[in-house]
Amino acid sequence: MIRITRSGVYYRSGAFLSEEEGRTAGLPAPAQAREGTMAYGILKAHNTLDTMDRLAIRFDAMASHDITYVGIIQTARASGLTEFPLPYVLTNCHNSLCAVGGTINEDDHVFGLSAAKKYGGEFVPAHQAVIHSYMRERYAAPGKMILGSDSHTRYGAYGTMAIGEGGPELARQLLRKTYDIAYPKVIGIHLTGAPRPGVGPQDVALAIIGATFREGVVKNAVMEFFGPGVGSLSMDYRSGIDVMTTETACLSSVWSTDETTRAHLTALGRGEEFKAQAPADGAWYDGLLEVDLSTVEPMIALPFHPSNAYTIREFKANARELLRQVEADAAEQLGIKGAAPLTDKLVNGQFRVDQGVIAGCSGGTYQNLVRAAQILKGSAIGPDEFWLSCYPGSMPINLELTRQGYIADLMAAGASIRSCFCGPCFGAGDVPANGAFSIRHSTRNFPNREGSKPGEGQISYVALMDARSIAATARNGGVLTGADELPDCPADQKDESWSYDDSAYRSRVYFGVGKAKPETELVYGPNIADWPEQIPLPENLLLTAAAAIYDPVTTTDELIPSGETSSYRSNPLRLSEFALSRKDPQYVPRAKAILAEERKRRAGEATDALMGRDPKTTGLGSFVMALKPGDGSAREQAASCQRVLGGCANLCAEFATKRYRSNVVNWGMLPFIAEDVKDWNIQPGDQLYLPGIRVALERGEESIQAVLIQNGAERPVTLKLPGITQEEREIILAGCLINYYAK
Structure with a gap:
């Protein structure tokens, strides 16, 4: 294959x-x-340097949704923003459910509109479009480059190179800086x-x-x-x-x-x-x-990662064994013991699921929903546990589906038609019942991604499938069915175009690109807060492990949960209370205790936490050890929440993604690598002493000599900063990106 x-x-x-x-x-x-290669030509056209070994990219356009744009604009404002220097689209497709968190979601939407007016941006109101559907329809074209503060910023099918990054990288573009990477x-x-x-x-x-x-x-x-x-x-x-x-x-x-x-x-x-x-x-x-x-055959990606993929045929042949492995993974990763066995959903040799969802930038396309409607036409989902919801990706898609009768066919079959909203992709909509198994044409099936709260003993499961097989399963009353098992499954056509009508956008979207109105006042809701001040890197650091994670991969959803917690994304201190809450509930109190001692040091008060070291030159902070952190979302909060709580470093065997490492650096934390860190057996409370860390960074050193302190015993260790650039060093020395630009 x-x-x-x-x-x-x-x-x-x-x-x-x-x-x-x-x-x-x-x-x-x-x-x-x-x-x-096509990539070379596009990168060269957007590179501001003479060399192609190192790239300094300026993008054609940018996009952010309502979990990220407030923080980006606040960061850029603190660094001197006067207007948006390139087309910047603010969509409202993630936290569109304004009942979650009271007024704070809509408060952020109002802020976003005021910012689009003040600085000259494009504002897409809630329920109009999923961020990536909108950018495909309005901005993606061959040869372009687009930057988005969402990891699924991908418009390659249009010949566009699009990159999803953390918010600070978008703030850099707003400040007329560049996106710097090796070729x-x-x-x-x-x-x-x-x-x-x-x-x-x-x-x-x-x-x-x-x-x-x-x-x-x-x-x-x-x-x-x-x-x-x-x-x-x-x-x-x-x-x-x-x-x-x-x-x-x-x-x-x-x-x-x-x-x-x-x-x-x-x-x-x-x-x-x-x-x-x-x-x-x-x-x-x-x-x-x-x-x-x-x-290629119809596929299913079992919990808890899209790479846990099997053909539906293979799954059916080995369902009992594979489901037991999912149960074991749930017990290990989520700490849920005694959950109802998934194998109970095997009835007469058939696996019964509880929910289907077709949604978002991957599922909510016109062609996907047409296929689902054709498969379900004349059928009934039935009155039992299984239910299906469908989310068109944009109002133009929704409008054409309605005009062609496909929405009516889906509704007549018993499907629930929802607005243009990303919620099911990250746990803010269609949360399954406890113990339920959901099949979704969406982007991710990470732990908790469906909205459950394992800390309260809840667990539900998400498997990824294609809209066609989800519809086939719905037609079969919730019995897992590959679309190729249907005798009358319609085929996809390469010329399956649809009539595009953007009247919904023309009626509601604020088109302000290049029309900044500096006199406009930003509208701040009570939950919108400035970033807390961060200090420059001290001469020496004494760091305490506030969390140690030995999972093979740690997702950004585990570092800072998605779903309803994202309502607090505009209040850094309040959001930080949720950091690692579903992975290590003691992380926040541990980090706060260390930060309290650091604040004493800064105030000139005595603290025993320094263990006799000079309080004028040695700072206190926390660090997170994880074997491979940062898979998944581009949300900068995965790193900024650690920094707000006094975090100074991440220590890992490798970073899962470039974008998470960038977030760590841009928030002034040291991105340490130690390939054998698993053998160090670091536990919460263990410490790293970094004498002369500031001088080492100033000198450009990539190997940092440190002291690991465990149970009172000390031993030397070497920490690596491979590939760290001069600008990254200067950001960490300054304390964070905001401080770096303020200089």
Whole structure:
């Protein structure tokens, strides 16, 4: 189904050659041949430096939703923001349920509108569009680069390189700074064949994620899609695959463009933005995935990660064993003991699920919901436990589905039609019952992502599937069914275009790009607070472990939970109370206790926590040890909450994503690596003493000599700061990005 080549290859005349074969054929060296990739051309066009080994990127546009834009604008304001220097879209698709947290969600929406007016931005009111659906429709086009404060910022199907990052990186763009990275690896994704009836984009995406994530095949790389298989796919289908590339841990993605792309952009009223885009003959790739679309089967990604992927056929054949593994994972990761066995949902050899959801940037496309409606037409979901909800990705999609009668077909079958809202993707909508099993065409199935509260003994499960198989399951009354099992499953067409009507946007969206009104007053609700002041890095540091996490991967949802806690995203101190709350409930009180001693030190009061060290030169702080932190969301709060509580460092074997490491640095924390840290057996309360840490950073050292203190015993250890740039050092020395720009 998927063939992986980990070594570099040339792409020539539709075939792939090894480096040696390429030399024999007279092809240029890889360093030159890489210029033939689509990614190289786009990066070069947006790079402000003369070299391509290091990149300083300026983007064409940016987008944020209502969990992130308040913090970004507050950060930029504290650093001198006067107006938005590029198109900046503020959507309201995450915290749209204004009953959660009282008035504070709508207070933030009002702030966002006032900011769009003051600084010259585009404001999309709640329930109008999912952030990525809107950006596809309005901004994505071949050759562009877009930055978003959401990890699923992916518009590669349009020929756009889009990147999801933490809020500070967007604040940098607002301050006319650049996005600085080393030139990334580019991995070729060569598509051949065409999908079979019943196989949707989520199936293709889960197959790719399952093949790549665990071994880091495309981690921090650009995934470049091309090949004859691209031509067999509609734009909706391509986007459905593309948006899920985030779950491979890649940096970005880009696709070749063709007449399907041109026709779609023309339908959106932006046909003049089309340009042909394809790899040059002889282009060099740092690795290769070959995907025969005709071999992909309907898939299911079991809890608790999109890479935990199996064909539905395999799952059914091994359901009891696989479900027991999910139960074991739940007990280990969530601490839930004695939960009702999932195997009880096996009835007469059939697995019964409780809920279906088709939603968001991956599920709520026109084509996905048309297929679901066609599969369900004339059927009834039934009055038992199973229920289905459908969320169109935007009002134009919703409008066309309504005009064509597909919404009526879904409603007549018993599906609940919801607004354009991301909530089910991160636990703010359609929370299943305790012990329930939900199948979703959405982006993630991390622990707690569905909204349960394991700390209160709750647990529910999410598996990812394609809209087609979810609809087939709904038609079968909740019995898990692959869409290819239906005798009449409709096939997807490459030219499945739809009539685009943006009248809903023209009636409600504030279009203020380039029309700043500096006299506008920002509207602050009572929950919107400034960032607490942070101090520069002291000469020495004595850090105490406030949490130690030995899971193979720690997600940002575990570092700061999503769902209703996100209502407090505009109040840094209040939000920090939830840090690691579902992973280590004692983290916050431990960190606060250390911070209290640090505050005594700053005030000149005596503290025994320094253990005799000079209070004028030695600062106190906390750190989090996790083997591989930062998979998942781009939300900066995963790092900023630690900083607000006195965090000074993360210590890990490796960072799961570049974006989380960037958040750590931008909030003034040291991103330490120690590959053998698991063997150190660090526990909460253990300490790291970092003598001369400030001087070491100023000198540009990447190896930091420290002292590990455990149970009164001391031993020297070496901490690494691989690849840390001069600017990153200066940010940490200043205490955080805000301080750095204030200087």
